[in-house]
Amino acid sequence: MTAEALTPAAPAKRLNLFERYLSLWVGLCMVAGIALGKLLPSLVDGLRRMEFGESSQINAPIAVLIWLMIIPMMMKVDFAAIRGIGKRPRGLFVTLFVNWMVKPFSMAFFAWLFFRHVFAPWIAPADADQYIAGAIILAAAPCTAMVFVWSYLTDGDPAYTLVQVSVNDLIMLVLFAPIVRYLVSGASSLEVPFHVLLYSVAIFIVIPLVIGVLARHWLIGRHGAAWFEQQLLPRFAPVSMAALLATLVLIFAFQADNITGKFLHVVLIAVPILIQVYFNSSLAYGLMRLLRVEYAVAAPGALIGASNFFELAVATAIALFGPGSGAALATVVGVLIEVPVMLSVCGICNRTRHWFPVPERT
Numbered sequence: 001m002t003a004e005a006l007t008p009a010a011p012a013k014r015l016n017l018f019e020r021y022l023s024l025w026v027g028l029c030m031v032a033g034i035a036l037g038k039l040l041p042s043l044v045d046g047l048r049r050m051e052f053g054e055s056s057q058i059n060a061p062i063a064v065l066i067w068l069m070i071i072p073m074m075m076k077v078d079f080a081a082i083r084g085i086g087k088r089p090r091g092l093f094v095t096l097f098v099n100w101m102v103k104p105f106s107m108a109f110f111a112w113l114f115f116r117h118v119f120a121p122w123i124a125p126a127d128a129d130q131y132i133a134g135a136i137i138l139a140a141a142p143c144t145a146m147v148f149v150w151s152y153l154t155d156g157d158p159a160y161t162l163v164q165v166s167v168n169d170l171i172m173l174v175l176f177a178p179i180v181r182y183l184v185s186g187a188s189s190l191e192v193p194f195h196v197l198l199y200s201v202a203i204f205i206v207i208p209l210v211i212g213v214l215a216r217h218w219l220i221g222r223h224g225a226a227w228f229e230q231q232l233l234p235r236f237a238p239v240s241m242a243a244l245l246a247t248l249v250l251i252f253a254f255q256a257d258n259i260t261g262k263f264l265h266v267v268l269i270a271v272p273i274l275i276q277v278y279f280n281s282s283l284a285y286g287l288m289r290l291l292r293v294e295y296a297v298a299a300p301g302a303l304i305g306a307s308n309f310f311e312l313a314v315a316t317a318i319a320l321f322g323p324g325s326g327a328a329l330a331t332v333v334g335v336l337i338e339v340p341v342m343l344s345v346c347g348i349c350n351r352t353r354h355w356f357p358v359p360e361r362t
Contacts, residue, residue: 019145029248037247037256044253046196048278048323058196058203058319061248066311067208068243072236073148074169075214075219076162088160091288091297095164098284098305100175101141106279107139108110108132108183109274119268127326131187131269134330137317139276140176142168143307146342147300150307153346155353158301164304169209177201180316192320200316244311248335251314254323255332262329269333281306281345288356295356299349306345310335 036072037044050060115128123131143150151161175195220228260268270289284305289300310331317327 009285013209025245025258026248026335028338029245030252030336032251033249033254034256034259037102037253038260044256047250052199052203056158058199059315059323062247062315062318063203065243065247065250066204066315067211069240069247069311070208070259071215072205072233072240075216075236076148076212076233088293088297090291091160091293091301092164093168093183094109094284094287094291094293095304096167096171097300098178098280098287098301099168100171101282103142103276103280103305104136104140104183107272107276108136108187108249110276110279111135112187114268114272119271122264122268127189127265130321130326131265131330132188133184133190133192133321134313134317134327135269135273135276135327136187137180137320137327138273138310138313138331138334140179140183140307141172141309141312141316143309146307146338147304149341150181150303150346151300154303154349155296156303157294157296161300164300168304169205173201173209174337175261176205176312188319196319197316200312200319202354204312204315237249245282247311251332251335255329260327265326266336267327268332269330270337273330273334273337277306277337277341277345285349285352292357294358295353297357299353302349303342303345307338307342308334310338 047061048059052058052060052063111132114124115131120128147161147165148158150156151158177194177200180197181192181194184190216228219232223232281302285298285302288301293301313331313334314328317325317331321327
């Protein structure tokens, strides 16, 4: 073991302005969105009514912003890298097990337990149904774009993180819609229109994924991988960040009345989501340690299991139940707590890296 291997790498990290003050930007967007919703309700209502086609229930402004945010991330996805995962499959297996065999089902249980029973004196049954649905939608969408930030903060293996995200994206194409429909229908009295779920998958996953993959293939073919990775992709970062912030403003604007009028509910919704985050991150991290997976793979795996693709979750909840619904509010609460909670998980990972074996240098 070399001295370099024993030296913690986290303090050397240099974050850009957006990453360094992530919690501040999210907080400002929350305040700006709520102010917009309360001060200019007619404008917000007009934006809320803009849909892709009659009765599609897919909000057009949010969809466009999500494309601007996600397509550059999808351009990073190299599905050819999946072929090399056979040398270190355990980390990927743990990630997929937690994300798809545990996370949606444990969230359904926690949401049912708290909203139906523990918080029953303060939450009406109709609201409980909506909050259960929103929590399930949130948990059924594993994080994609923000995982690269969390992985960077914990010295994760960027190539392996890319493989974990790529495989999750492929699985989401198939499992997101049926899992959401099955769990929401089973844990609440709500009926989920399956065609709206399929629209959401097509618009928020398939379209950006196809555009990103085709653009990557074409641009690398014309200009080479070095130019693509080192020159082109960094140029998209400001666009993606601006789209993320604008999406947050719209999300909170659409939910302004719910957030200000149901503040107690916001606090109560946060409880099972917080438990879910720490439960899944601890489970993934513990399994990684048990299987002696190296830290650079274990930390991003725990973070993927803890965080959510909240842009997809919010957009799907809006499409299914409306911008002012309790389901949409539950996904928005997920956004509220995402950044500070994930930073705390990053801190835990950085302080416990000595639990994991140091990989041998080749």
